[in-house]
Amino acid sequence: xxxxxxxxLLTFSLLxxxxxxxxxxxxxxxxxxxxxxxTHDLHSYLxxxxxxxxxxxxxxxxxxxxxxxxxxxxRTYQQNKTxxxxxxxFSMGTLFHTSFLKEASELxxxxxxxxxxxxxxxxxxxxxAEGLAKMLQTARSKSQQLPALVASNIIFSRNDxxxxxxxxxxxxxxxxxxxxxxxxxxxxxxxxxxGKDAGDDTTFIQPVKFGDPIRxxxxxxxxxxxxxxxxxxxxxxxSDTSPVKNKSEDQELARKVPQIDVIISGHTYTILPKPIKVxxxxxxxxxxxxxxxxxxxxxxxxxxxxxxxxxxxxxxxxGIPDDRIVSEEVADYKDIVSRDFLSPYRLSFDxxxxxxxxNMDSLASAYANPREMGLGNMITDAYRYxxxxxxxxNYEYVHVAVEPLGLIRDSFQKxxxxxxxxxxxxxxxxxxxGVAGYPLLAFYVNGxxxxxxxxxxxxxxxxxxxxxxxxxxxxxxxxxxxxxxxDRVTQVSVQDEKGEYKTLDFKKLYRVCSNLYAAEMIxxxxxxxxxxxxxxPKDKKGxxxxxxxxxxxxxxxxxxxxxxxxxxxxxxxxxRSFTDTNRNGIPNIPGKYRAPEGRYQAEPSTDLxxxxxxxNFITYxxxxxxxVFLCALIFLIVLVIKKVRPLLVKVK
Numbered sequence: 001x002x003x004x005x006x007x008x009l010l011t012f013s014l015l016x017x018x019x020x021x022x023x024x025x026x027x028x029x030x031x032x033x034x035x036x037x038x039t040h041d042l043h044s045y046l047x048x049x050x051x052x053x054x055x056x057x058x059x060x061x062x063x064x065x066x067x068x069x070x071x072x073x074x075r076t077y078q079q080n081k082t083x084x085x086x087x088x089x090f091s092m093g094t095l096f097h098t099s100f101l102k103e104a105s106e107l108x109x110x111x112x113x114x115x116x117x118x119x120x121x122x123x124x125x126x127x128x129a130e131g132l133a134k135m136l137q138t139a140r141s142k143s144q145q146l147p148a149l150v151a152s153n154i155i156f157s158r159n160d161x162x163x164x165x166x167x168x169x170x171x172x173x174x175x176x177x178x179x180x181x182x183x184x185x186x187x188x189x190x191x192x193x194x195g196k197d198a199g200d201d202t203t204f205i206q207p208v209k210f211g212d213p214i215r216x217x218x219x220x221x222x223x224x225x226x227x228x229x230x231x232x233x234x235x236x237x238x239s240d241t242s243p244v245k246n247k248s249e250d251q252e253l254a255r256k257v258p259q260i261d262v263i264i265s266g267h268t269y270t271i272l273p274k275p276i277k278v279x280x281x282x283x284x285x286x287x288x289x290x291x292x293x294x295x296x297x298x299x300x301x302x303x304x305x306x307x308x309x310x311x312x313x314x315x316x317x318x319g320i321p322d323d324r325i326v327s328e329e330v331a332d333y334k335d336i337v338s339r340d341f342l343s344p345y346r347l348s349f350d351x352x353x354x355x356x357x358x359n360m361d362s363l364a365s366a367y368a369n370p371r372e373m374g375l376g377n378m379i380t381d382a383y384r385y386x387x388x389x390x391x392x393x394n395y396e397y398v399h400v401a402v403e404p405l406g407l408i409r410d411s412f413q414k415x416x417x418x419x420x421x422x423x424x425x426x427x428x429x430x431x432x433x434g435v436a437g438y439p440l441l442a443f444y445v446n447g448x449x450x451x452x453x454x455x456x457x458x459x460x461x462x463x464x465x466x467x468x469x470x471x472x473x474x475x476x477x478x479x480x481x482x483x484x485x486x487d488r489v490t491q492v493s494v495q496d497e498k499g500e501y502k503t504l505d506f507k508k509l510y511r512v513c514s515n516l517y518a519a520e521m522i523x524x525x526x527x528x529x530x531x532x533x534x535x536x537p538k539d540k541k542g543x544x545x546x547x548x549x550x551x552x553x554x555x556x557x558x559x560x561x562x563x564x565x566x567x568x569x570x571x572x573x574x575x576r577s578f579t580d581t582n583r584n585g586i587p588n589i590p591g592k593y594r595a596p597e598g599r600y601q602a603e604p605s606t607d608l609x610x611x612x613x614x615x616n617f618i619t620y621x622x623x624x625x626x627x628v629f630l631c632a633l634i635f636l637i638v639l640v641i642k643k644v645r646p647l648l649v650k651v652k
Contacts, residue, residue: 040121087265196239354575401565454489
């Protein structure tokens, strides 16, 4: 009965493929078909995950076993016409990536699923250069069935030994500048680049750098066309496709390197229901987490531009059967994670931590409309709670906690919340201990520097990076978006030990908690503001901290092997402290986190008094420059009038 059901489902699926993808209108005589199956931003989502529909319903999407089934289905139907590619960020996002170094589960499964080639996204470097090197060596030692890897604009140092291990791993795997494949008599060249925005997020892998993606792409196209004599050029690009065209790196790439035939665009999780055409270049994108498999069929005719024959995004839903082999391997990796990563924390993969009777803010809506979120409030409150618990009798009061939006990777939905769910919310990074998950830090800044940190929300995030928008605890502030940049925060009050909010004192030292990445990005703030905003972490005596390692919080500092307080563990502890309101043995998320509390808000005003009131040197410096410019302009006008007036008199 099960076999008959599977045969019927396969037959139905093939009919859908024939209807949706088999239309050959416009096919010219002598043309050949190429079917590109593509994904990107899989982020270690090996299992199906919950997704909220627009009407608030929960559905399950994705999962490698189901994705593998559809890929195999396409290969069966299309035979030798398919090329299977991934445009990066295949790792970092779930508990499965905690075995990145020792198991390389993502790459090994992609090999089993039939991927031909992939590239790296910025998060594939999150375990730093040495970590990525270990993963590549692990993958090669444990499996011969792996996808080829291309990285075309990575630059290794000449003398710095810091990237020696990764350089060697690239040779051993090997990771190449490009690959050439042949399908259905078509010669296809594939290369991969790291975009500028994605590259900016990988500063911790120095001395490794990334070359200019446009220049690197031009070089690859020349090699592929002139030396390799390929018919079709495909670029795997973890850059971005933005609704704002002048911010869309892949559209710029298509304009400046028009010889690229197809760009698989990743990094920004864009879902393109139909391809973007820039000149002759086709740009496609299929979202994230394996929720869709992109299927692009093109016609190739020698001497002519390729033509789109059909395009579909196949939704990977619960109705799709699992590939048995991949499903069994995923189960094995799940056991490994529970044994090697979770057991020291006395946690298990599917252990219920808490429950919620409401859906919390979705990240899609947060990025579309950056704001204070109930979820962000809960996360930052958790940091202050967990630091106090970890330090015990030696606790030093934490005034403020901050978390950038870009480091929140998922949200919570109505129902039971497991360990795996909590980890996915704060899944990024690695600590100084080499263990997955960013640790929490606590350091001191003065009041002026605290205001500068809050200026990131008001002045930096709206112009530079959406993921820099802040979530905060222990502080309330207001800002006027019409004021001069870097002086938009107008009011700040900080919570004291008694729970009362007091006006910010520029000379006072305040203890701030953040994760390791956010603390390290303080230098980035200074860079993008050209030093106009400056924050230097300090100890409790106001002395500069030359090493952020000294600010890391440990859960058992007195033991011989203290554990870093990971941000996801802090959130787990806080959620487990909630009251069990319905008496079923499971803590409930408080209703106060259903919506924002008003911890910060924009107060737009063009009133001159409000624009200038309590301004800093930037505001008054701009005012002085404006006055000088106005005086110079008036002087110039007067001078011109004096010169022109005699001439006008003579004419009369």
